[in-house]
Amino acid sequence: MTDLLYGEIEDDLRAGLRGMLADHCGWQDVLAGTEADEPSDAALWSALAGFGAPGLAVPEDRDGGGATWRETAVVMEELGRVVAPVPFLTCSVMATAALLAADDELLPALASGERTAVLAVPFGTAPDAPLPDVRASGGRLTGEVRDVADALAADVLLVPAQDALYAVEAGHAARAPVTSLDMTRRLGDLAFTAAPGRVVATGEATVRAALTAGAALLASEQLGLAERCLETTVAYVKERYQFGRPVGSYQALKHRLADLWTSVTQARAVARHAAACLADGDADLPVAAALAQAHCSQVAVRAAEECVQMHGGIGFTWEHPAHLYLKRAKADALALGTPGRHRATLARLLDLPPA
């Protein structure tokens, strides 16, 4: 069985990060950022780089932290708790996983946070879903890819084209920003017209590894988000009085929050299992990642929806953080495959075919 607990290093990492994020990623800043022109928070990204977060899972001889995906998952949890507008999932998890699989020369720059790269696929792409249709000819790429997460924040685009993965300097692509449901992780549309690319790896395995790593660790972000929504809501229903009582004294709310807590504890086990499988190269990884997405997506959405509902009118306003969580949770549920898509994957992996 995988180790499902947090170790001392992870606890320390979490404590340090949480303090740093409290200073650098307050929700008012995140909210203001959703209406700014910058596609992500560059100052926060530098602070994370100062912390060594982007390269945690990269070996030391590639300028990384020499830790594992388990520690990286803790970073995901903490970033999920504050809906941080940084390309950590897309660059430090997915692109990094691809480059690690290929042992690519870009690794050190990504590990240090000096450069950012993202995988040029629609953000809704599940690990086993078809890839976009980009053509490659003589090292030049042509085609369009829509709905790419953090596309505008990236320096390098990792583009699957025909039977290889190419690295393309972002300046060689036409990039159009997309008004996104989750403005803390914005999408962009990409167009390549004979854009020069360098082959990073051949075959599809590298891309699939990146998508699977993304799905496995996105669950930790969803866990952090759900946990934060639960905490915020519990605190609110204790202090909000109606009919002369805290609204949290009504079983209609109390029981739902108890159920939510139960779901969050399960999300933690499921997310930890996925992170451990990824870290250990465990054979259960495809199942663990699909399970994590099928389960944690729904827990995060429910937590954010309950957060809005139990706050009443105030939870429906722009000037309260609940909506940032709701938009991120729903976007995360669509990202890297919907829960339904992941259930279908499980059906295939577990030999439970449809009727």
Added chain:
Amino acid sequence: MSTAPPGADELERRIAAFLAAHDPARTERTAFLRARFDAGLAWVHFPEGLGGLGAPVALQHGVDEAFRRAGAPTNRPEANAIGLGMAAPTILAFGTEEQKRRFLRPLWTGEEIWCQLFSEPGAGSDLAALGTRAVRDGDSWTVDGQKVWTSMAHEARWGILVARTDPDVPKHRGMTYFVCDMRAPGVEVRPLRQLTGEAEFNEVFLTGVVVPDEHRLGEVGEGWRVATTTLMNERVAIGGRAAPREGGMIGVVAGLWRDRPELRTPDTHDELLRLWVDAEAARLTGERLRQALAAGSPGPEGSAAKLSFARLNQEISGLELELLGSEGLRHDDWTMRRPTEVDFTRRSPGYRYLRAKGNSIEGGTSEILRNIIAERVLGLPGEIRVDKDVPWKDLPK
């Protein structure tokens, strides 16, 4: 009224005569609507002289359809939901003859938009805790306080207002219901932005606002009873709107399913059909509710209608995003605007998903509606109340 209320045939005859006398193509919009009101063909279940003919409410849909087919201008009900759905039935039930004559016609024609000044920062679900004060001064009242979440206050000519007139009695007994002139000095409306980016609702600050006593609706101290009528009607208005099959949110997703075969999966197919069944059951229940209703007196069934409306809107809009996948991650617009109506169909799926979250909060939360059904319909014992018999002024604030 000397004769029996008109049936469908008689209404049809009157509509034909009306249209012959008022060619929709050549009559100015407001003039047309006023004339329709005066002919009793506005809300046919209202009494004669007040826009109706005392006809069964179930015939209204046919009347609206006949006018639609004739290309007649509508009174744009979507822009005055609070006026039509809540203020009008309350005025009908509690207003004086003079108030009914003054307010109902411009309300129906849409010349005057209405808003609802009920909720306060400290009084949402517990509306009866409200603290906005109205103090009598001869023939008028002076109102001071703050309202919140006031939808469309920025468009409104009038507001239905509940205020505290006697702080010395238990909270339900010390309130009075007024019609507030939104242009009166001392009324300040500030936009309040919501999670969709725009500001349908507002904060309304009332500072020394003078309300003439002739704008009081119901007796002094009867505000709770009047407000309850408004709220019952609100729930029917939100949840029990007449609609054809697939007329609501389900129609949007059903359309998407038919138009976009590439989005279909077995999983979402099941979900779509499950929601289709629920939506159609809710629609027929609303239809049945309307057939049973007389004007101005909906019962707690309205709460059930609103409860299922909210759940369905939320689940269906959630499914729409899942169906769309990556495409569902795109949004249309976050700009801060002050809309004049709520329209679920003309915006992006993300807007629908987010706006539907308000459906289980506005007009009484789903939790409160369940309490109403449990206690008023099923007769289950209420929660232990610590505040019911305490004078309002002694309640912890």
